[in-house]
Amino acid sequence: MAKYRLMVAPNGARRGRGDHPALPVTPQQTAETAAACFAAGAHALHLHVRDDEGRHSLDAGRYGEALAAVQERVPGMAVQITTESAGIYDVAAQLACLEALRPAAASVSVREMARDPGLAARAYAVCQEAGTQVQHILYGPSCIAQLRRWYRGGVIPETMRDAIFVLGKYSPPVLARPEGLAVFRDATADLCLNWAVCAFGRYEQACLLAAVAAGGDARIGFENNIETPEGGLLADNAASVAAFVQAARDAGHSLKECRS
Incomplete structure (x- = not known):
């Protein structure tokens, strides 16, 4: 069966400890x-501050x-x-963040970058210069069409082939479903993308299992979901990760070897 990599997104941009007391907010948490x-x-952490x-x-x-x-x-x-x-932020602020940090890896929304195509080209160029592993955030067909145009136009380097498919929505809330992956x-x-999936709501685990079975990777965590499949609250992010790893194991899938 499939081998997969697992990233955790433990907080996101919108939820706080009022939504779940175990949601981390400070660097130490x-x-x-x-x-x-x-x-x-x-294997990896998707970091918000x-x-x-x-x-x-x-x-x-x-x-x-952090x-x-x-x-x-x-x-x-x-x-x-x-x-x-x-x-909150415009493309200039997003570019400034990338220029200042030159991180090893960053997620970048194609839809957000498209608000200022000139600065978008600079942002992708900065990432290429820094060796930043860019993961394109794709919310649907319009994002994919924009990604395709930017590959053809040379705005995005051909080598930047990592992407994450976002199933469902935070606001207005739309529960992700496994069948949404097909689109x-x-x-x-x-x-030829190296793709992963994240999924909003309590069907997160089922969506991620479908992704792994189809040859993709998975991103799990309180950014997208704080509930068990039955609708109760998860204890914390680690409990969410452990439950998914076990469910994937039960389905015959296994984690790839960890690379630092």
Whole structure:
């Protein structure tokens, strides 16, 4: 059966500890969560940081603090930063974040970059220069069409072939369903993408199992879902990771060997 890589997204841009008391907000909380998730089977961390009021931030200094905390606590875990705007940041701010950090890995929304094509080209060029592993966030067919145009036009380097398919929505809430994967796979069949899936809502596990069975990777965590498949609250991110790893094992799938 399939082998897969598993990333954990433990907080996201919108939820706080009022939504779940185990959702990490500070660098130390994030580092502790990362360590527990790594022990449970997650290969990598999708990192968001917050300002002093707990709001989503793209501040390079805050990222530096969180990256250092995670590196100290769990040095073997790969870390991907987000450039998500969350309705707060423009493309100039996203570019500034990438320029300041030059991270090892970053998720970049094609839809958000398309708000300023000139700056988008600079952002992808900065990532290419820095060796940043870019994962394109794809929300649907329009994002895939834009990605395709930018490959043809040379805006996005041909080598940047990592993508994540987003099933469902946070707001307005739309529960992800496994059958939603087919739209993405059909629309990207000729692009030779290294793809993963994240899924909003309590059917997250079923969606990710479908992704792994189809040859993709998975991203799990409280950014997308805080519920068990039955609708109860998950204990924490590590419990979510452990439950998925076990479900995947029961289905005959196994984790790839961890690479730092």
